[in-house]
Amino acid sequence: MHPHHHDYPQAVVPNPPPRRLLKGQAAIVTGASSGIGRAVAISMGAAGANVCLNYSSEAHAAEEAVAEIESHGSHAFAHKADVSNEEQVLAMFDAVRREFGTFDILVNNAGLQQDAKIEDLTLAQWQKVIDVNLTGQFLCSREAVREFKKRGVRPEVSCAAGKIICMSSVHEVIPWAGHVNYAASKGGVMLMMKSIAQEVAPWRIRVNSICPGAIRTPINTEAWDTPEHYEALMKLIPYKRIGEPSEIGRAAVWLASDDSDYIHGTSLFVDGGMTLYPGFEAGG
Numbered sequence: 001m002h003p004h005h006h007d008y009p010q011a012v013v014p015n016p017p018p019r020r021l022l023k024g025q026a027a028i029v030t031g032a033s034s035g036i037g038r039a040v041a042i043s044m045g046a047a048g049a050n051v052c053l054n055y056s057s058e059a060h061a062a063e064e065a066v067a068e069i070e071s072h073g074s075h076a077f078a079h080k081a082d083v084s085n086e087e088q089v090l091a092m093f094d095a096v097r098r099e100f101g102t103f104d105i106l107v108n109n110a111g112l113q114q115d116a117k118i119e120d121l122t123l124a125q126w127q128k129v130i131d132v133n134l135t136g137q138f139l140c141s142r143e144a145v146r147e148f149k150k151r152g153v154r155p156e157v158s159c160a161a162g163k164i165i166c167m168s169s170v171h172e173v174i175p176w177a178g179h180v181n182y183a184a185s186k187g188g189v190m191l192m193m194k195s196i197a198q199e200v201a202p203w204r205i206r207v208n209s210i211c212p213g214a215i216r217t218p219i220n221t222e223a224w225d226t227p228e229h230y231e232a233l234m235k236l237i238p239y240k241r242i243g244e245p246s247e248i249g250r251a252a253v254w255l256a257s258d259d260s261d262y263i264h265g266t267s268l269f270v271d272g273g274m275t276l277y278p279g280f281e282a283g284g
């Protein structure tokens with residue numbers, strides 16, 4: 001019989017000191033008032049970047065993250081905008097230019113789920129998830145490409161004219177029953193990201209995705225909030241622990257830094273092996 005996850009060595013969550021990999025750069029992180037977006041914004045701030053934290057409703061939480069970033073000596077501000085609203089997205093990029101002059105990094109993180117069985121999935125639920133998770137990433141990426149192409153490379157800041165990171169999911173490749181709208185949005189993000197990457201590469205604009213597995217955030221509380229739920233989740237994770245938002249933060253810092261300059265058009269899975277067909281881990 002395959003052992004329970006608590007029969008394996010105790011999991012240790014890494015916590016390395018930040019390196020100033022993004023010194024002199026500015027970043028926009030969407031959906032930055034909670035979860036992964038908040039962690040990415042704080043990691044980028046700690047890595048030396050100035051950060052615009054986009055949020056849709058939780059102003060107070062966004063301001064708290066701003067304060068944490070400013071304690072690292074970087075400049076940060078919160079900006080309210082619905083990423084699926086073209087006018088609000090344009091206004092946000094204007095605000096960033098007013099505040100920072102220009103910017104170097106866009107993290108398309110804002111996303112949500114509206115789950116239902118396919119026969120119960122309403123057009124409104126379908127549309128909402130596609131609007132935020134896919135159209136929102138398109139609207140923000142387009143503004144970033146416009147800025148990066150116009151401004152070009154500043155070698156003293158970065159080898160690239162700009163970096164776009166799309167927050168996708170393991171569900172860009174793993175089908176997900178009961179979450180058809182979400183999986184469709186992330187599958188869409190994959191080819192949107194790769195197609196933009198192919199188109200803008202000659203301008204030295206780097207475009208990649210991060211595909212998180214199960215990360216401990218408000219979006220999936222019911223997957224880890226009790227020992228029974230956590231035990232069930234471990235059946236899907238060969239590495240036998242949930243991921244922490246800070247781990248996505250560090251991956252995003254690295255993917256935005258010149259340390260990863262030759263990485264382009266890639267989906268980086270940060271998932272403890274969730275995409276390794278864990279159903280076969282006991283030999284099938």
Ligand code: NAD
Nearest residue numbers: 031034035036056082083109110111169212214215217219
């Ligand atoms: P979360 O709910 O904590 O964060 C999502 C954020 O997006 C929230 O702050 C929310 O306010 C914001 N948002 C929602 N609609 C918005 C809109 N219209 N405009 C601007 N912001 C909006 O959940 P999270 O887990 O941190 O999710 C962040 C991203 O990571 C999402 O794209 C999600 O699909 C992806 N992801 C998460 C996991 C995970 O296990 N947590 C796994 C794979 C992918």
